[in-house]
Amino acid sequence: MTFVGIDVGTFETKGVLVDADGEVLAMARRRHGISTPRPGHVEHDPESDWWADVTAIARELMQHPRGSEVRAVAVSAIGPCIVAVDEDLRPLRPAILYGVDTRATRQIEVLTERLGAEEIFRRCGNPLTSQSTGPKIAWLRDEEPEVWERARWFMTSQSWLVARLTGEVAIDHATAGYFHPLYNLRERRWDLSGCEDIVTEDRLPPVQWTTAVAGRVHDAAAAATGLPVGTPVIVGTTDAPAEAVAAGVVTDGSLMAMYGSSGYFIRVGSRPLTDKALWAAPFVFEGTYVLAAGTATTGTATRWLADLLNLTDTDDAVTFGRLLELAGGSPPGARGVIALPHLAGERTPFQDPDSRGAVAGLGLEHTRADVARAVLEGTGHAVAEAILTYERADIPIQRVVAIGGATKNEIITRTVSTVTGLTQQVADSPGAAYGDALLAAHAVGTLAELDPESPWWPEHRAVEPDEQHATLLRADHEAYVELYRALAPWSRARRTGEREPK
Structure with missing residues (x-):
């Protein structure tokens, strides 16, 4: 029994094949770049930077003699990002990256004035910053209305990748929590009050927990990746929570x-x-x-x-x-x-x-x-x-x-x-990809208890003052x-x- 974890980072994608005892059997990686078309704009191409990396890495991992034993798959990626896609999950423009992309400064100011800073903080537990995705959706509406109109879904990096693997659309609570001001932290649900002109709930992915099974690898994804048809794929999360689990x-x-x-x-x-x-x-x-x-x-x-x-x-x-x-x-x-x-x-x-x-x-x-x-x-x-x-x-x-x-x-x-x-x-530690594999093992019951003393977790060296x-x-x-x-x-x-x- 083995598990696949793949993490898409800002400059590199990494993947691991891990057995039921937490031993890394195989690793693979691919580099990619970022695009900065204008000051403050930082983007990736979902197809050539994300999907191409995931398919190449999965194919490489599946070459291992135990690749056919894959029990579950998890994918994490940089976030929160915004990728606007059509009904067929085709990206309509390059993905807008997380807090390093600062294009939505004006939308942050407008939304803060409209909703009130205290109301935003009460709802989201956060002020609006460049890390917030709600203002970036508003930026698309204001600056690229043809893209905003055509978008069936406003997804993030790993939610789009999971959808490409399974055909199922979902996002984890850990990432949705950064879609401020669109997510209610204490009620743990979408809350679009005062933002109805920016997006409607039916254009946002349904929210689930990270270790829920989003769906299973479908025929086309299996042909592209080498992953066995029907392999469970969990909802997943962004790279940072996966890194935390790995550590x-x-x-x-x-x-x-x-x-x-x-x-x-x-x-x-x-x-x-x-x-x-x-x-x-x-x-x-x-x-x-x-x-x-x-x-x-x-x-x-x-x-x-x-x-x-x-x-x-x-x-x-x-x-x-x-x-x-x-x-x-x-x-x-x-x-x-x-x-x-x-x-x-x-x-x-x-x-x-x-x-x-x-x-x-x-x-x-x-x-x-x-x-x-x-x-x-x-x-x-x-x-x-x-x-x-x-x-x-x-x-x-x-x-x-x-x-x-x-x-x-x-x-x-x-x-x-x-x-x-x-x-x-x-x-x-091998990093977020390893955390993904660990989460996948936990999701299907192989790793029932998350004990930091488990052999799944790495040894440490101390850095003292x-x-x-x-x-x-x-x-x-x-x-x-x-x-x-x-x-x-x-x-x-x-x-x-x-x-x-x-």
């Missing part, structure tokens, strides 16, 4: 810190806590909730830096090894250089899509190593500031488990632990926040055109 973050008070292309942080709880600086949503299991936070760029900033400094190799391990070696030539604190890595705006706690990157404190004495270290430490400061938001909201964190590719960058992770004072347990440089790095963190506040009015003026010649 064993399933107990009350645990925090998953995902160091991916962007940063994402999930604190699991047994009741729906809310705070205006954090995102509240259901978790993947009934009766569980999350308070989440996010940064706009984490791994993306490091890749941008490596490309900028001409360190890029075809092998990512070589690329990031070069970057870490270069940055290691500068001491902690980067000799007074401070970087703001807001290359695509910033999310928690600033929720500022207009913020942009900066490097401050440069002098003739500084080197490429100082700039490299400053950007890496700045990325750590961004993560730390998001995690510190929980402390300010008086939300206790019992345990931090870090996961994701950027955890290999010790400058980033050590900066985070030092600034927050928290020890991080770094999980050596650097007490020797704590005073310096915490002072730098204050400087990071001050730099953002100083530049925020300038960044906002760039968007509004106030800086343009009269």
Whole structure:
């Protein structure tokens, strides 16, 4: 008996074939890019970026001798995204990505004024931000009315992929919880009050729990993927909850810190806590909730830096090894250089899509190593500031488990632990695709109990605060926040055109 998990990320899709004991029998991956047709617009092509990856990876996994034993399939993907599709599930335009896409700023302002900030927060447990999908549907209505009119469904990434596999349309509560202001958190249902001109409920996928079986692989999908006809496919979720499950973050008070292309942080709880600086949503299991936070760029900033400094190799391990070696030539604190890595705006706690990157404190004495270290430490400061938001909201964190590719960058992770004072347990896990396989096994009863001590969950290594440089790095963190506040009015003026010649 085996299980397939596939996760579609911002730049890469990964898949695993796992047996009933949690052993990974096979892995596959494919890279893809993003499209940025205009400032603030970040998109994927669902067919060539998502479906092509899923079919290729599934076919590769099915080549394993135990591929024919697949008992269930789960797919996760980046989100919340918006993909408008017709009756036949054909995308009508490129998919609009999650919070890194900031195009709907005006719609956020209009909806907040119309509904009232307090009513939105009461209904959704969240303010409207670039992470909210409701304003992006409104953007389609306002800017591309022909697409909006033709759309039969407004789906998200994994819901569209599950529909392609099964023909059944569904979305999980954990993702629907980010369709603010269209989802009622406490009642756990669609609530379109005051938004009827944006979308009607019959154009949104029915909401189910992540581990419900959405449907079974149909003939056409089996031919495309190699998956056996009739294999159960669960509703699935976005990549971050799947990452949390993969890391064993399933107990009350645990925090998953995902160091991916962007940063994402999930604190699991047994009741729906809310705070205006954090995102509240259901978790993947009934009766569980999350308070989440996010940064706009984490791994993306490091890749941008490596490309900028001409360190890029075809092998990512070589690329990031070069970057870490270069940055290691500068001491902690980067000799007074401070970087703001807001290359695509910033999310928690600033929720500022207009913020942009900066490097401050440069002098003739500084080197490429100082700039490299400053950007890496700045990325750590961004993560730390998001995690510190929980402390300010008086939300206790019992345990931090870090996961994701950027955890290999010790400058980033050590900066985070030092600034927050928290020890991080770094999980050596295959990631969200593994969490998908675990959820699929749980859905069909093979993995009945979700015990973090189970062999399905990985071992950890600890990242402790650097007490020797704590005073310096915490002072730098204050400087990071001050730099953002100083530049925020300038960044906002760039968007509004106030800086343009009269």
